[in-house]
Amino acid sequence: MADIINLLPDNIANQIAAGEVIQRPASAVKELLENAVDAGATEIQLIIKDAGKELVQVIDNGGGMSETDARMCFERHATSKIQSIEDLFQITTMGFRGEALASIAAVSQVELKTRKKGAEVGTYVEIDNSFVNKQEPCQTAEGTSIAMKNLFFNVPARRNFLKSNAAEMRHIVDEFIRVAMSFPQLQFSLVNNNQQLFHLDKGSLKQRIVAILGQHYNARLVSVKETTDYMNVYGFVGKPETAKKTRGDQFFFVNNRFIKSSYLNHAVMNAFADIIPADGFPLYVLFIDVNPEHVDINVHPTKQEIKFDDEKLMYAFVQSAVKHSLAQFSITATLDFDL
Ligand code: ADP
Numbered sequence: 001m002a003d004i005i006n007l008l009p010d011n012i013a014n015q016i017a018a019g020e021v022i023q024r025p026a027s028a029v030k031e032l033l034e035n036a037v038d039a040g041a042t043e044i045q046l047i048i049k050d051a052g053k054e055l056v057q058v059i060d061n062g063g064g065m066s067e068t069d070a071r072m073c074f075e076r077h078a079t080s081k082i083q084s085i086e087d088l089f090q091i092t093t094m095g096f097r098g099e100a101l102a103s104i105a106a107v108s109q110v111e112l113k114t115r116k117k118g119a120e121v122g123t124y125v126e127i128d129n130s131f132v133n134k135q136e137p138c139q140t141a142e143g144t145s146i147a148m149k150n151l152f153f154n155v156p157a158r159r160n161f162l163k164s165n166a167a168e169m170r171h172i173v174d175e176f177i178r179v180a181m182s183f184p185q186l187q188f189s190l191v192n193n194n195q196q197l198f199h200l201d202k203g204s205l206k207q208r209i210v211a212i213l214g215q216h217y218n219a220r221l222v223s224v225k226e227t228t229d230y231m232n233v234y235g236f237v238g239k240p241e242t243a244k245k246t247r248g249d250q251f252f253f254v255n256n257r258f259i260k261s262s263y264l265n266h267a268v269m270n271a272f273a274d275i276i277p278a279d280g281f282p283l284y285v286l287f288i289d290v291n292p293e294h295v296d297i298n299v300h301p302t303k304q305e306i307k308f309d310d311e312k313l314m315y316a317f318v319q320s321a322v323k324h325s326l327a328q329f330s331i332t333a334t335l336d337f338d339l
């Protein structure tokens with residue numbers, strides 16, 4: 001009987017795997033912004049054309065890449081961030097899977113320009129459908145620029161699944177905000193079709209929240225801060241009067257990584273239970289810092305779902321931290337009122 005199994009060529013394997021990591025332009029935005037943060041950049045620009053369908057470009061002033069790394073970075077499982085499985089539980093970078101650039105290169109046309117700090121020349125790499133078209137020395141600023149063009153040009157079925165420009169742009173802005181919120185000490189900008197949507201100067205978390213979500217929050221944020229041996233919780237919640245009718249301005253970051261957790265959301269909502277209307281959604285921007293050995297972030301390729309080793313403890317801690325700060329706020333509010 002004839003053998004019927006064959007190994008898929010790398011570019012096809014990459015195209016298939018890319019479906020998990022790069023679902024839409026916003027997925028590339030997240031991955032490229034996180035790479036810039038991991039590279040130690042202090043200024044990060046995001047440039048979008050046609051809701052990312054034509055162009056998603058991130059320019060950073062981080063560490064840059066050597067000539068060899070500039071080619072290597074597009075290989076599947078190519079990463080400078082971990083070396084062993086144990087490293088996963090001490091991770092301090094946003095990335096570690098070595099899959100983002102390989103996935104992006106498999107479903108778009110990529111132009112990379114990069115120069116290491118102090119190097120005389122940089123490297124230009126052009127990739128199309130996972131194949132290197134061109135690699136040559138170039139003049140470029142220190143740091144890295146990666147441009148992803150014509151997403152899914154070679155996978156028309158997936159291109160057809162993309163939503164309207166307005167909808168894709170909303171996803172892009174969401175991802176941009178999540179990363180920018182999590183690193184207020186870095187400068188971020190977002191330009192869409194030559195129009196600047198955000199320019200966020202370095203500053204405090206409070207300044208960043210107000211710059212992103214609006215001036216009306218300025219005098220309406222309550223600080224949350226609680227520390228134990230196991231974890232720290234810090235950030236802000238909105239005063240009760242800022243609760244909205246729609247879910248929206250709610251962010252959890254675990255070790256600086258944006259996560260979705262209906263469980264922890266419930267803990268915060270519980271803390272607000274008696275002080276906002278039952279159908280209201282309070283603002284919260286909460287950071288949980290915990291020893292990486294207590295969380296598994298490798299549950300899903302986009303890393304937005306994570307597992308804690310002790311979920312109940314997390315819940316209780318988050319709830320009490322928020323309750324505590326709200327209680328202090330209401331005491332102050334009463335005093336103000338009495339005076
Ligand atoms: P991961 O981030 O999981 O390591 P990626 O595919 O996103 O995987 O990137 C592969 C590697 O390319 C990174 O580990 C890093 O060494 C390098 N790299 C990617 N983006 C940048 C950048 N903006 N600046 C410097 N190095 C980068």
Ligand code: MG
Pocket residue numbers: 031034035094095096098100101
């Ligand atoms: Mg990455």
